[in-house]
Amino acid sequence: MAEAVLFQARGLAKSFGAVRVVQGLDFDVRAGEVLGVLGPNGAGKTTLFNLVSGDVAPDAGQMTFDGRPLGQEPPFQRCRLGIGRTYQVPRPYGGMTVFENLLVAALFGGRQPEAAAQARCARILDECGLAARANQLAGGLPLLDRKRLELARALASGPRLLLLDEIAGGLTDEESKQLVALVRQIRDGGVTVVWIEHVLHALMAVADRLMVLNFGQKIAEGAPAEVMASAEVQRVYMGLEVQA
Numbered sequence: 119m120a121e122a123v124l125f126q127a128r129g130l131a132k133s134f135g136a137v138r139v140v141q142g143l144d145f146d147v148r149a150g151e152v153l154g155v156l157g158p159n160g161a162g163k164t165t166l167f168n169l170v171s172g173d174v175a176p177d178a179g180q181m182t183f184d185g186r187p188l189g190q191e192p193p194f195q196r197c198r199l200g201i202g203r204t205y206q207v208p209r210p211y212g213g214m215t216v217f218e219n220l221l222v223a224a225l226f227g228g229r230q231p232e233a234a235a236q237a238r239c240a241r242i243l244d245e246c247g248l249a250a251r252a253n254q255l256a257g258g259l260p261l262l263d264r265k266r267l268e269l270a271r272a273l274a275s276g277p278r279l280l281l282l283d284e285i286a287g288g289l290t291d292e293e294s295k296q297l298v299a300l301v302r303q304i305r306d307g308g309v310t311v312v313w314i315e316h317v318l319h320a321l322m323a324v325a326d327r328l329m330v331l332n333f334g335q336k337i338a339e340g341a342p343a344e345v346m347a348s349a350e351v352q353r354v355y356m357g358l359e360v361q362a
């Protein structure tokens with residue numbers, strides 16, 4: 119695995135009112151890895167993504183992407199820089215078809231001519247298991263397909279760093295295996311991935327490293343097996359009592 123750092127955060131902090139949701143967080147995302155992010159509900163995981171994607175401004179801290187300092191760029195500019203993301207609650211353009219949703223993302227973020235974008239979108243739809251839905255209105259899709267579309271749209275924008283926020287919930291075992299294979303394929307295609315996921319077996323199947331948050335602070339980071347074996351992680355995240 120490459121060791122170059124693609125994204126770096128130092129001293130990242132965000133409060134909502136009196137609640138410190140992200141507290142002095144330092145972390146690196148290495149180019150070419152899948153970094154899994156775990157933590158109990160309310161640990162600050164989605165807020166962290168919101169800070170990286172520019173949906174929320176930090177109170178303190180610095181971030182760099184590919185060596186370039188990030189400032190006040192709104193989400194669309196970070197998308198054009200190469201930071202793509204999914205949202206926990208899918209946000210398709212309901213009045214457009216599935217294919218059109220992808221094309222908008224590809225043309226917006228992808229910096230490529232329309233013919234190339236169309237071919238790319240067709241390939242991504244296929245990879246994401248949505249080819250049969252291409253001409254359906256996105257607003258009428260069942261939840262699982264809305265989630266697939268969320269991932270497909272993020273891919274269509276041509277990210278170098280892809281932030282996935284809980285995309286495995288509600289999948290069958292077979293669907294979950296397909297999703298893991300797809301994430302692996304995305305990484306092998308050169309896209310760096312940060313994946314927040316409560317479905318542990320899916321995350322463990324593909325993550326190169328894990329980072330665990332609790333109350334907005336990093337409590338563990340490293341090789342997946344080591345992180346999951348840590349008593350602190352088991353106590354906080356798994357809710358297990360660990361024998362002293």
Ligand SMILES: Nc1ncnc2c1ncn2[C@@H]1O[C@H](COP(=O)(O)OP(=O)(O)OP(=O)(O)O)[C@@H](O)[C@H]1O
Pocket residue numbers: 134137139157158159160161162163164165166
């Ligand atoms: N815009 C906001 N305004 C006020 N409070 C917020 C806002 N966004 C998040 N919070 C609060 O920040 C805390 C962390 O939320 P966040 O969604 O980042 O956690 P999470 O780790 O992603 O949780 P989950 O696993 O449930 O998705 C929660 O207490 C949440 O209610």
